[in-house]
Amino acid sequence: MTSRAIRTTFQIVLLLFLLLFVYMLDFRLGVLRLLFPAQRELIYQRVTLPTLVIQHMRMVAISSAGATVVGLFIGVAVTRPAGRDFLPLARDLSSFAQTFPPAAVLALAFPVLGFGFQPTVAALFVFGLLPVINNTISGIESVDSRIVEASVGQGMTQRQVLFRTELPLSARVIVAGIRTSVIINIGTATIGSTIGAGGLGTVIIAGLVRNNTAFVLTGAITAAGIAFVVDWVFGRIETLFYDPRERVTT
Amino acid sequence: MGGTGAEARYSVIEFENVSKHYGSTVALDDVSFTVPDGTVSVLIGPSGCGKSTSLKLVNRLLEPTDGYVRVDGTPVREFPPQILRRGIGYVIQSVGLLPHMTVEENIGLVPKLLGRHKRDRSRRAGELLDLIGLSPDEYRNKYPIQLSGGEAQRVGVARALAADPPILLMDEPFGAVDPLNRETLQQEFISIQRKLRKTVIFVTHDLDEAVRVADRIVLMRDGKVVQTGAPEEILGAPANDFVREFVGSDRALKRLARFIVGDFMIDAPSVDRGARLDWNEYRDFEVVYVTDDHRRLLGAAPRNGRAEVSSAGDAMDDALVGAVSLGSTLRDALAEILNTELAETPVVDEHGHLVGRITMTEIYSATPRRIV
Ligand SMILES: Nc1ncnc2c1ncn2[C@@H]1O[C@H](COP(=O)(O)OP(=O)(O)OP(=O)(O)O)[C@@H](O)[C@H]1O
Numbered sequence: 304m305t306s307r308a309i310r311t312t313f314q315i316v317l318l319l320f321l322l323l324f325v326y327m328l329d330f331r332l333g334v335l336r337l338l339f340p341a342q343r344e345l346i347y348q349r350v351t352l353p354t355l356v357i358q359h360m361r362m363v364a365i366s367s368a369g370a371t372v373v374g375l376f377i378g379v380a381v382t383r384p385a386g387r388d389f390l391p392l393a394r395d396l397s398s399f400a401q402t403f404p405p406a407a408v409l410a411l412a413f414p415v416l417g418f419g420f421q422p423t424v425a426a427l428f429v430f431g432l433l434p435v436i437n438n439t440i441s442g443i444e445s446v447d448s449r450i451v452e453a454s455v456g457q458g459m460t461q462r463q464v465l466f467r468t469e470l471p472l473s474a475r476v477i478v479a480g481i482r483t484s485v486i487i488n489i490g491t492a493t494i495g496s497t498i499g500a501g502g503l504g505t506v507i508i509a510g511l512v513r514n515n516t517a518f519v520l521t522g523a524i525t526a527a528g529i530a531f532v533v534d535w536v537f538g539r540i541e542t543l544f545y546d547p548r549e550r551v552t553t
Numbered sequence: 554m555g556g557t558g559a560e561a562r563y564s565v566i567e568f569e570n571v572s573k574h575y576g577s578t579v580a581l582d583d584v585s586f587t588v589p590d591g592t593v594s595v596l597i598g599p600s601g602c603g604k605s606t607s608l609k610l611v612n613r614l615l616e617p618t619d620g621y622v623r624v625d626g627t628p629v630r631e632f633p634p635q636i637l638r639r640g641i642g643y644v645i646q647s648v649g650l651l652p653h654m655t656v657e658e659n660i661g662l663v664p665k666l667l668g669r670h671k672r673d674r675s676r677r678a679g680e681l682l683d684l685i686g687l688s689p690d691e692y693r694n695k696y697p698i699q700l701s702g703g704e705a706q707r708v709g710v711a712r713a714l715a716a717d718p719p720i721l722l723m724d725e726p727f728g729a730v731d732p733l734n735r736e737t738l739q740q741e742f743i744s745i746q747r748k749l750r751k752t753v754i755f756v757t758h759d760l761d762e763a764v765r766v767a768d769r770i771v772l773m774r775d776g777k778v779v780q781t782g783a784p785e786e787i788l789g790a791p792a793n794d795f796v797r798e799f800v801g802s803d804r805a806l807k808r809l810a811r812f813i814v815g816d817f818m819i820d821a822p823s824v825d826r827g828a829r830l831d832w833n834e835y836r837d838f839e840v841v842y843v844t845d846d847h848r849r850l851l852g853a854a855p856r857n858g859r860a861e862v863s864s865a866g867d868a869m870d871d872a873l874v875g876a877v878s879l880g881s882t883l884r885d886a887l888a889e890i891l892n893t894e895l896a897e898t899p900v901v902d903e904h905g906h907l908v909g910r911i912t913m914t915e916i917y918s919a920t921p922r923r924i925v
């Protein structure tokens with residue numbers, strides 16, 4: 304088997320495991336019983352796991368979609384001639400903000416936005432924004448200035464240069480930024496449960512409170528599994544775009 | 554350019570007292586020159602003398618600090634930049650191709666900007682690939698990274714020609730190609746230009762290239778024009794020491810590359826292979842050429858002090874078969890003369906028919922010399 308085939312097999316097995324773990328109660332019970340033979344309470348009863356997954360992914364989807372749109376817009380804006388003055392600011396700000404602990408962002412957001420879903424999505428949005436801005440800027444900046452000049456020289460308008468040259472050539476880097484943003488948010492969204500936003504954090508926190516490792520692991524495994532699968536999907540999406548390092552084959 | 558955008562024909566390019574400053578750097582200082590309709594002007598000079606800057610003033614990638622750049626009498630700044638640029642082919646070193654587009658998409662770039670239909674763009678790309686000597690079927694769908702340096706340069710030229718603009722700007726178009734390929738590309742460019750008659754500004758570092766492709770040379774130094782003229786003028790009469798040094802001590806030799814054998818050759822004495830060769834008839838000649846029934850050159854019969862009559866076939870030394878073609882340059886002819894034991898070289902046409910000869914006298918006649 305080639306390494307590629309091994310990877311694909313692994314990914315399919317993982318996806319299958321995730322689906323069974325989330326949707327087949329008996330399967331999950333079996334796995335957890337194997338891991339925690341001494342634990343009596345293995346299944347979190349108050350909310351079903353599929354519901355938690357949906358809550359979780361809803362937060363991630365909304366925040367990341369917003370972060371992608373706004374991040375792309377900011378990244379493009381500060382690389383235009385008119386917005387160049389703000390480029391260093393945008394770059395510093397996003398680097399700085401990335402060093403901020405997620406819990407702190409949440410702590411800052413909830414006095415303003417209250418408890419639950421909204422402040423969590425807002426915090427995730429802020430977090431998700433940064434990799435998108437960063438990668439959009441560095442993607443566009445890494446396009447060879449001579450190629451841009453050649454495009455202008457052929458008679459493209461500024462908009463055409465952006466859409467026909469700069470964005471296609473930096474798409475891979477930008478998608479990688481979106482990927483990072485989404486993956487970070489899948490993990491970070493678990494802390495939203497501390498302020499009552501639901502999601503996979505709910506079962507983890509319940510586990511921590513009741514000293515039930517099976518609960519903690521249920522949430523962690525599911526979140527990690529989702530992150531894995533989403534990462535894999537993004538990996539495939541990236542290959543659709545131009546890669547400066549790769550020979551294109553016909 | 555008129556209401557129809559890039560369709561209109563404009564073609565004379567004029568620089569009138571043009572200066573360009575980058576902050577405190579003076580890149581161009583009061584530059585004036587004219588590129589006549591349908592001719593090639595080569596900008597040449599040491600690195601940093603302002604060649605690329607001059608080109609970019611024509612398609613408004615840069616604006617002059619002072620003076621005017623005109624196209625057919627109209628200052629370029631009166632054209633909207635995008636419209637102007639779509640009517641001017643722009644060729645730069647191989648990086649100019651867009652790496653995420655196929656050869657066909659690259660060639661179709663400007664036609665697409667002009668709103669041409671996909672089918673027309675595709676057909677046009679095919680025509681141009683044929684013109685530049687690349688098989689359309691094979692190359693259409695390749696990406697720039699799959700091309701050799703020479704192929705990429707050809708595609709760059711094809712792209713510049715795609716919308717059939719009357720003006721071409723070429724910034725060291727063959728700079729990244731090895732010398733052998735470069736010469737082929739130059740020859741292809743010359744023959745394409747002979748057909749299409751574009752108004753071309755061509756930037757190069759390479760004097761041999763300039764001499765080969767130029768109708769006129771604009772020699773620059775430190776942002777100023779030092780001398781303009783036909784290559785043979787500049788090589789024959791350098792305006793000052795800088796030019797003399799720039800063109801090199803072999804300038805007389807380089808100059809020979811400007812002259813075509815067909816314009817200088819004289820009649821060549823010849824006999825048929827089967828005929829008798831009577832040296833008394835050829836008293837004034839050191840060599841008589843031997844041909845077949847169709848006047849195809851077979852070889853040369855050198856006199857070597859002989860006076861007797863013999864069969865032409867026997868007198869012929871078939872080792873002496875070197876020849877230059879009608880379209881070769883006097884430089885090629887001189888090289889051929891130095892290659893053979895004879896003091897001259899025969900000239901043949903494309904079918905190998907003997908049409909004349911070049912001796913050292915013709916070489917000298919093209920070389921300007923003072924009477925001592
Ligand atoms: N964007 C710029 N900013 C400042 N100075 C510049 C800029 N572009 C060019 N120059 C300067 O202007 C001068 C002319 O540059 P230009 O690129 O026209 O030279 P060139 O003749 O094309 O040189 P080369 O043969 O090396 O390509 C040089 O001294 C260069 O350093």
Ligand SMILES: [Mg+2]
Pocket residue numbers: 604605606
């Ligand atoms: Mg240059």
